[in-house]
Amino acid sequence: MSVPLVSLRGVSRSYGSPPTVALSHVDFDIDRGEMLAIVGPSGSGKSTLLNLIGTLDRPSTGDIHIDGHDTGAMSDSELSALRAFAIGFVFQQYHLAEGVSAVDNVATGLLYSGVPASERRARAAIALDRVGLSARAHHRPQELSGGERQRVAIARAVVGEPALILADEPTGALDTRSGAAVVSILADLNASGTTVVVITHDHQVAERMPRQLGIRDGELVGDRRVGDLVGTAS
Numbered sequence: 001m002s003v004p005l006v007s008l009r010g011v012s013r014s015y016g017s018p019p020t021v022a023l024s025h026v027d028f029d030i031d032r033g034e035m036l037a038i039v040g041p042s043g044s045g046k047s048t049l050l051n052l053i054g055t056l057d058r059p060s061t062g063d064i065h066i067d068g069h070d071t072g073a074m075s076d077s078e079l080s081a082l083r084a085f086a087i088g089f090v091f092q093q094y095h096l097a098e099g100v101s102a103v104d105n106v107a108t109g110l111l112y113s114g115v116p117a118s119e120r121r122a123r124a125a126i127a128l129d130r131v132g133l134s135a136r137a138h139h140r141p142q143e144l145s146g147g148e149r150q151r152v153a154i155a156r157a158v159v160g161e162p163a164l165i166l167a168d169e170p171t172g173a174l175d176t177r178s179g180a181a182v183v184s185i186l187a188d189l190n191a192s193g194t195t196v197v198v199i200t201h202d203h204q205v206a207e208r209m210p211r212q213l214g215i216r217d218g219e220l221v222g223d224r225r226v227g228d229l230v231g232t233a234s
Contacts, residue, residue, distance in 0.1 A: 003068055004029035005163060005195050006053055011062035013048050019060075022048040024218045026062070030197065032163065035190040036211035037198045045218040046199045047168065053197065054087055054166050055079045067163055084112040088157030092169040094149045096141040102128060102152045103137040109156040120159075127155035131185050147178030154185055158194065165189065168199045183208055 006029065013023040023045045030036065040046050051057040052064060055071050064071045067086045071079060088109070096105045106124035107117075115123070128137050131151040141149050150170060157165055167186060171179030183198075183205060190196045198209060206212050207226075214222030 002032065004065070005032045005034075005067055006030035006197075007063075007065040008052075009063045011052060011059045011064060013052060013057065014060050022218055023052070023059075026215075026220050028213060028220060028223065030195060032195055033190070033193060034211060035187065035196040035198075035209055036213060037200055037206035037209040038213045038215060039200055039203060039206040040215040041201055044201075044215045046201070046215055048218075049215065050166055050168050050197075050199050053164075054089060055083055080112070085160065086163050088160065088162040088165045090150070090153050090157045090165065090167040090170050092172040094141070094153045094173075096149060096152060096156075098141050101138045101140055102133060102144065102155075105141070105152055106156045106159050109159040113160055123159055124155070127159040128152070130158065130189075131155045145178070146174050147181055150174060150178070150182050151185060154182070154189075158189060163195060165194055165196045166199070167196065169201070170198065171200070171202065171205055179205070 008026050008028055011023060011026045012021065014021045026049070038046055038049060052059055053066070055066060058072070066082060069082060074082065103121060103124045106127050107120040110120040110123060125134070125137060128134055131154050133148060133151050133155065136144060136148060141152070144152065165186070170182055174182065186196050186198065198205065200206055210226060212222070212224045212226065213220060
């Protein structure tokens with residue numbers, strides 16, 4: 001039996017004193033090559049869950065294994081290395097450097113991987129081609145549409161060829177057509193073998209995923225598999 005790429009057992013996260021529980025006793029696995037949505041309303045615990053899966057935060061209780069690693073037994077520097085090589089992040093607000101070209105923004109995804117600068121730019125160009133932005137490689141973010149900026153952010157997330165992509169509300173700031181194009185790009189990446197997890201409050205986006213995990217009030221309330229991805233943009 002293959003080891004899941006992501007495994008959570010009894011994971012809870014609370015903050016403050018008296019404690020506010022953001023996540024409570026969550027258990028699930030994500031197999032390599034899956035594409036799924038974690039869906040729930042604002043304040044449901046989605047972002048907390050993303051931060052835990054992405055090793056940006058540690059659980060108050062429970063165990064998390066990522067790519068075969070027990071994250072609870074790892075130092076902060078070891079977790080940073082795991083993120084650099086195994087996890088790519090896509091955020092709603094893009095987080096691109098405004099005065100820097102698309103190709104150089106993407107190349108920053110390899111800054112902590114030990115890859116020489118010339119190779120970083122070469123691999124960044126390949127990543128931009130994967131998301132259909134080769135012609136815009138030397139444009140700065142302010143010269144790109146919202147959908148194009150999100151595609152640059154996706155290219156940055158995948159330039160290091162991580163096993164796992166975590167996308168936090170990747171369509172939230174986009175119009176319907178641009179959002180559909182972004183979901184299609186994520187589906188293409190998944191078809192090539194990348195595991196993709198999309199955090200969303202948008203049920204229309206979630207319905208396009210083969211698997212949906214529902215979360216509400218910090219608790220897992222559903223795990224539904226719906227077959228192949230449907231409704232991708234042409």
